[in-house]
Amino acid sequence: MITQFIKSREALLLLAIxxxxxxxxxRFPDFAAPANAxxxxxxxxxxxxxxxxxxxxxxxxxxxxxxxxxxxxSGMVVALINSIVPGLPVPILLIIAISxxxxxxxxxxxxxxxxxIPPIVVTLGTLTIFRGIIFLISNGEWINAHEMSASFKAFxxxxxxxxxxxxxxxxxxxxxxxxxxxRTPLGRAFYAVGGNPHAAVYTGIDVGFTRFMAFVIAGxxxxxxxxxxxxxxxxxxxxxxxxxxxxxxxxxxxGGISIAGGIGSVGGAVLGxxxxxxxxxxxxxxxxxPFWQLAISGSAIIxxxxxxxxxxxxxxxxxxxxxxxxx
Amino acid sequence: MLVNTKQPETSGTQxxxxxxxxxxxxxxxxxxxxxxxxxxxxxxxVSLNLYAGQVTALIGENGAGKSTIVKILTGIYQPNxxxxxxxxxxxxxxxxxxxxxxGVTAIHQETVLFDDLTVAENIxxxxxxxxxxxxxxxxxxxADAEALLTRVGADISPTARLRDLGIxxxxxxxxxxxxxxxxxxxxxxEPTAALSHKEIGELYALVERLKAEGKAILFISHKxxxxxRIADRYTVFRDGEMAGxxxxxxxxxxxxxxMMVGRTVDQIFPKIDVELGETVLTVAGYSHPTEFEDxxxxxxxxxxxxxxxxxxxxxxxxxxxxFGITKPSKGAMRIDGEIAIVRSPAEAIEKGLVYVxxxxxxxxxxxxxxxxxxxxxxxxxxxxRKGFLQLAExxxxxxxxxxxxxxxxxxxxxxxxxxxxxNQQKVVIAKWLATQPRVIILDEPTKxxxxxxxxxxxxxxxxxxxxxxxxxxxxxxxxxxxxMADRVIVMREGRLAGEFDRDTMSAEALVRAAAGIGEVAA
Numbered sequence: 001m002i003t004q005f006i007k008s009r010e011a012l013l014l015l016a017i018x019x020x021x022x023x024x025x026x027r028f029p030d031f032a033a034p035a036n037a038x039x040x041x042x043x044x045x046x047x048x049x050x051x052x053x054x055x056x057x058x059x060x061x062x063x064x065x066x067x068x069x070x071x072x073x074s075g076m077v078v079a080l081i082n083s084i085v086p087g088l089p090v091p092i093l094l095i096i097a098i099s100x101x102x103x104x105x106x107x108x109x110x111x112x113x114x115x116x117i118p119p120i121v122v123t124l125g126t127l128t129i130f131r132g133i134i135f136l137i138s139n140g141e142w143i144n145a146h147e148m149s150a151s152f153k154a155f156x157x158x159x160x161x162x163x164x165x166x167x168x169x170x171x172x173x174x175x176x177x178x179x180x181x182x183r184t185p186l187g188r189a190f191y192a193v194g195g196n197p198h199a200a201v202y203t204g205i206d207v208g209f210t211r212f213m214a215f216v217i218a219g220x221x222x223x224x225x226x227x228x229x230x231x232x233x234x235x236x237x238x239x240x241x242x243x244x245x246x247x248x249x250x251x252x253x254x255g256g257i258s259i260a261g262g263i264g265s266v267g268g269a270v271l272g273x274x275x276x277x278x279x280x281x282x283x284x285x286x287x288x289x290p291f292w293q294l295a296i297s298g299s300a301i302i303x304x305x306x307x308x309x310x311x312x313x314x315x316x317x318x319x320x321x322x323x324x325x326x327x
Numbered sequence: 328m329l330v331n332t333k334q335p336e337t338s339g340t341q342x343x344x345x346x347x348x349x350x351x352x353x354x355x356x357x358x359x360x361x362x363x364x365x366x367x368x369x370x371x372x373v374s375l376n377l378y379a380g381q382v383t384a385l386i387g388e389n390g391a392g393k394s395t396i397v398k399i400l401t402g403i404y405q406p407n408x409x410x411x412x413x414x415x416x417x418x419x420x421x422x423x424x425x426x427x428x429x430g431v432t433a434i435h436q437e438t439v440l441f442d443d444l445t446v447a448e449n450i451x452x453x454x455x456x457x458x459x460x461x462x463x464x465x466x467x468x469x470a471d472a473e474a475l476l477t478r479v480g481a482d483i484s485p486t487a488r489l490r491d492l493g494i495x496x497x498x499x500x501x502x503x504x505x506x507x508x509x510x511x512x513x514x515x516x517e518p519t520a521a522l523s524h525k526e527i528g529e530l531y532a533l534v535e536r537l538k539a540e541g542k543a544i545l546f547i548s549h550k551x552x553x554x555x556r557i558a559d560r561y562t563v564f565r566d567g568e569m570a571g572x573x574x575x576x577x578x579x580x581x582x583x584x585x586m587m588v589g590r591t592v593d594q595i596f597p598k599i600d601v602e603l604g605e606t607v608l609t610v611a612g613y614s615h616p617t618e619f620e621d622x623x624x625x626x627x628x629x630x631x632x633x634x635x636x637x638x639x640x641x642x643x644x645x646x647x648x649x650f651g652i653t654k655p656s657k658g659a660m661r662i663d664g665e666i667a668i669v670r671s672p673a674e675a676i677e678k679g680l681v682y683v684x685x686x687x688x689x690x691x692x693x694x695x696x697x698x699x700x701x702x703x704x705x706x707x708x709x710x711x712r713k714g715f716l717q718l719a720e721x722x723x724x725x726x727x728x729x730x731x732x733x734x735x736x737x738x739x740x741x742x743x744x745x746x747x748x749x750n751q752q753k754v755v756i757a758k759w760l761a762t763q764p765r766v767i768i769l770d771e772p773t774k775x776x777x778x779x780x781x782x783x784x785x786x787x788x789x790x791x792x793x794x795x796x797x798x799x800x801x802x803x804x805x806x807x808x809x810x811m812a813d814r815v816i817v818m819r820e821g822r823l824a825g826e827f828d829r830d831t832m833s834a835e836a837l838v839r840a841a842a843g844i845g846e847v848a849a
Contacts, residue, residue: 142547185707192704194692199654202682202690203705203758204673263697 009256012307017048017278024282031285038163044277045170046225048270050244052177053221053250055269058213058252059190060260061197062112062119063214068244069130069221070104072236074226075133077234079143082287086149093152097227103217103231104130109212121210127245134238145234148220156232166228173221178266186213248296251276254304275300338742352415354379354543354805355400355431355512358411362395369395370567371408376514377543382534384558388587388805388838389451392567393547396517400545401433402426413511430511434501434518434668440489447472447485451503473502478534502533503731513537514545519553531557548840549637551580551844553755561791581835585756587835588805588834594667599789603813604628606664607797608680610649611657618644619821622658626766631788632802634813640819643685643800646768650682651675652803662765678704679765685774685801691755699725701743728757733783752784760791767791768799773807785811805834817841 020093025032050067056066075098081088104126112124145153155164165173181187189210192200197207230236255272257264277298285292344651353376362370370392377383387393398404399411402420410417413429414487414672448455450472458464473483488499498518502567505513510827515534519527534557536545548554552560554575561578563570570586608626619641626632648655651669660667662678666780669675673680683758684690693701704712710720725739732753743754752772759767769788771782788811792798802808808815815832817825818842825840 040543179715185711185714185716188700188707188716189706191700192693196690198690199684199693200704202650202672202684204671204676205704206671206673244541261691 002189008224009307010265010267010271011273014302016273017271018108020282021061021274021276024286028287031282034300035075038167039275040277040281041124041170042164043281044273045166046229046302047247047251047277048170048273049173049221049225049270050248051255051273052173052266053218054248054252055072055255055257055264055266056177056187056190057119057211057218058249058257058259059194059261059264060211060291061194061215062124062211063259064105064108064127064218065120065123065245065249066104066108067218067248068131068241069127071135071226071229072229072240072242073104073130073134074223074236075155075230075240076138076143076226076236078227079148079230080137082149083143086152090151090155092228094224098221099223101223101226102220104264105151105215105217105222106212108219109215111214114213137175138238140238143230143236148231148234151236153231166232169224169228172265174226174270180217181266181310186210190214191262194258194263196262238275244259247297249274250301254300256304292327334729353377354414355534356412357396357399358410360396360399360406360411362392362399362404362406368567370399371570372409372566373407373567374572375545375562376572377545379511379543379558380538380541381559382538382544382546383560384554385545385560385562385564386554386587387564387570388803391564391587393564395567397433397514397545397547399429399514400426400431400512400514402431427510429510430509432505432510432512434498434505434514435516435603440486440497440501440504442457442490444489445474445485446483446487446492446500449489450475450485450507454508463757472503472506475506476500478506479503479536480529493526494498495529495622499533502537510542512543512545514547516547516712517549518546519548519550527553542654551583551842554581554583566678568697584835584838588838596667596747597749599825601629601795601813603630603795604795607662609661609664611659613645613648613655613660615648615653615821616656617643618653619648619818622818622823624816624826626799628795629792629799630793630813631798633808633815634799634818635805635808635815636804636818636824638803640818640841643770643819644816645818646682646770647798649675649770650680652682669714676762676764679763680768681705681759681762681764681766681767683772685761685770692743692751694742694778696743697740697752698729698743698746699739701754702761705758706761714770722793724759724761728761731760732757732787756784756787763767766797766799768801770801771803772800773802773804805837808832809834819843 021032023199030036032237051073054064054067077092077100078097082093108119108122108126111117111244112119156164156166156169159169181190189205192205193210200207200210225291229241233240251273252269253259253272255264255268255270255277257269257272279300280293281298283290283296355377356374357376358374360370360373360375361368366448366761368546373392373396375383375385375396376830385396395404399406399420402423402425405419405421409419412418413431416479418429420431435597441452444452450819451468455463456471458467469485471599476483476485476499479499481495481496481503483499489500491501502513517815518530531553534544534546546554546558558575560572561583562572563583565587573809592705604627606625609623610625611623624632635644636642644653648651648661649669651671652676654670660669662680666728667680668680669678669680673841682758693704696704699721703721706724707716710717710724717728722739728741732752734750734757743751746754751849756769756772772788773784785807788798788800800808801810809832812832815827816823816839817837819825819841820843825836827836827840
């Protein structure tokens with residue numbers, strides 16, 4: 001078990017994260033202090049949640065480019081509702097945000113399932129459509145802090161056992177995803193569909209439906225993050241989280257989720273997101289321009305994919321042998 | 328790299344063939360060729376001689392090694408032993424390019440051309456005429472293509488996109504390509520498999536023309552009528568070994584069949600005599616618009632029903648429709664006398680009908696998932712409680728069935744990709760048995776696995792039948808069919824071509840029915 005873990009992708013990532021923290025700590029000893037660590041985690045919470053949603057989609061050999069637009073639209077809708085009906089309690093807004101996100105995810109899923117359109121095309125389309133809808137419902141105007149009710153803004157910041165609710169939401173999401181992925185037939189189906197769609201069909205798994213469910217789950221997470229993002233930054237406008245989907249996919253790739261589907265773990269996705277979050281927080285501390293952050297994340301992605309490709313090429317040779325045997 | 332293990336008898340075989348033909352030296356000659364894959368000996372000391380202006384037919388059952396020798400001829404595989412010589416000079420084909428440079432070209436079952444390029448580009452890809460600055464000279468390429476197409480009698484525009492052509496015209500393009508590289512040897516791997524009657528006639532005319540131009544042609548076919556019509560010489564392979572060669576005029580159909588199937592039974596089939604129970608499965612009038620028509624049969628408890636036929640006879644397609652993957656246009660299925668409507672594999676599994684697919688790499692195992700998860704995949708409702716998977720239950724189920732199949736694996740949580748082919752096959756079978764089916768369809772259950780695993784699978788199949796399971800075994804291997812089946816149904820071109828029980832089944836009868844020559848001889 002222990003040797004297996006040491007060889008795993010998660011261990012490698014943990015090591016990379018430890019090295020980054022150690023390097024930064026030499027210049028800024030308080031970087032790893034609990035208070036700062038909690039801050040970084042809180043900052044990365046939304047990325048972690050979205051990466052988990054994206055992970056299940058990628059596991060089924062699909063991809064969802066619309067998560068950030070979905071987040072922005074859900075966030076705008078709850079912000080609008082809050083500005084019109086300030087008295088509506090936060091739990092109801094949460095339910096609205098999640099359901100709205102799930103509906104958008106279902107749109108993606110239906111198109112992939114029933115019309116058999118490649119996921120990258122479907123979600124590239126809905127990415128633009130969702131953004132367009134935000135413009136339509138907001139007339140391109142911002143919703144600012146003073147238009148939001150106090151409880152709306154306070155919810156993600158509310159401290160519980162030393163951590164803000166936003167962080168607890170991320171923890172809860174990690175637990176729920178771990179249960180879905182490891183302990184439910186649907187979670188197992190994600191792996192089977194991505195690992196070998198043909199074999200999945202023969203075992204009685206409905207490949208299209210499984211992908212649909214992955215999109216719905218990813219959509220629900222995006223909706224939830226929509227509310228959290230808007231309330232945390234206390235502003236909603238057309239372009240929030242613009243391009244964030246790429247960071248989410250980057251977190252997945254760094255975390256060892258195979259773009260070819262079927263391989264990946266909750267731990268990997270979380271560590272991938274944390275790695276990006278730590279880099280993002282560390283660079284300003286040691287006075288490196290934030291532009292370097294882009295270069296570093298980019299390099300991390302390429303290194304991660306190269307490591308993946310190397311570990312998968314070993315499998316490739318086995319497959320080749322098999323192909324020869326059957327001829 | 329090619330290892331030349333020169334054998335003394337090599338030159339002897341060569342000169343024997345020469346004296347037989349009386350036509351001088353072979354253009355291309357393979358002798359003493361062996362090829363091994365891990366656990367499988369695909370070819371063992373075979374030879375093949377091709378002569379200018381003659382058609383040599385290569386005959387053999389599925390799995391006899393025909394495709395392997397084509398791949399060696401075209402430089403895709405390198406043999407483990409033996410020599411290849413072109414015009415008497417020994418040569419190596421380390422890659423496909425070397426074979427093509429030596430003048431060997433192949434026209435495959437499925438044409439390997441580029442759908443989105445033009446006809447002229449397809450003909451000249453890789454050796455297009457160059458103009459100034461080394462750029463492709465499009466005008467000359469088109470003109471040359473035009474000339475070649477006229478030479479093969481094809482009425483195709485060089486600028487047409489390949490996608491828009493029919494299969495026969497695609498073949499003509501492939502042949503033009505062969506001519507464009509000035510091939511001496513043309514390999515045709517079942518070229519008529521996908522052609523209509525008229526197109527076949529045109530292909531014959533073309534083969535005649537190639538002969539007249541002095542090309543040496545290797546013609547691979549299952550169909551005896553076309554072999555007798557077109558070939559000058561024959562070579563027969565059986566189980567990767569030479570079964571005979573000679574001149575077509577000197578041989579009769581029966582002799583060829585004998586060479587193809589006659590074999591020493593070196594495998595003992597553990598056929599267990601089982602008391603047949605009541606009828607479990609009845610299928611009537613199953614039809615599909617393009618794949619098969621009016622297939623019906625019944626199956627009893629404890630029975631092993633073999634489905635024999637040539638590759639492409641529609642057996643797998645028919646089984647897939649029973650299993651709910653494709654929808655039949657007509658027909659009814661009854662399980663235990665009750666009409667069973669199966670719209671998806673999930674419904675088939677629920678009704679006790681399972682299908683173990685032929686291609687375990689593509690359709691069977693999920694590489695990346697551990698062994699136990701592969702096994703429980705279709706049984707997740709059994710191993711979960713209130714919607715949550717119980718890992719302990721999964722392990723229990725997986726352990727029970729892997730032990731029954733005598734699976735050798737270090738641990739059940741290791742990736743199935745680390746197992747050998749035979750063991751992967753066992754996992755796939757264990758997966759289906761764990762669903763406790765009533766009817767199990769095994770599609771080519773022992774294809775591509777080593778002898779030891781084969782015996783284990785056969786033994787287990789007998790055991791299943793004696794436990795009251797009804798087994799359908801789709802197989803292209805005659806010994807397996809003859810050794811294991813209680814009854815055999817032969818399919819040809821999507822239709823029933825005969826049914827045999829243990830008293831009437833013989834290798835010859837099955838091959839005749841499958842190849843459609845039963846009527847002629849009987």
